[in-house]
Amino acid sequence: DKVFSREQLLEEVWGYEYYGDIRTVDVTVRRLREKLEDDPSDPHYIMTKRGIGYHFRRP
Structure with missing residues (x-):
C-alpha cells in the first residue's frame, strides 16, 4: 500500500498554493474515520504510518 505524507495530501487535495x-x-482524516469506520479509535481503512503519513487499506 502506498503511503502518502501530509505534504502530499495537502498538495493533491487542497492544491499547491494552500x-x-x-x-x-489530520483533522480531515479524523473526520473521514468518524464517517467510515465502525470504531474510529481502532481504524481499519485509513491507517497511520507514524512519522510518515497515511495509507488506505482495502476492505
Whole structure:
C-alpha cells in the first residue's frame, strides 16, 4: 500500500498554493474515520504510518 505524507495530501487535495496548517490533514482524516469506520479509535481503512503519513487499506 502506498503511503502518502501530509505534504502530499495537502498538495493533491487542497492544491499547491494552500497556506493553511498541515494539521488540516489530520483533522480531515479524523473526520473521514468518524464517517467510515465502525470504531474510529481502532481504524481499519485509513491507517497511520507514524512519522510518515497515511495509507488506505482495502476492505
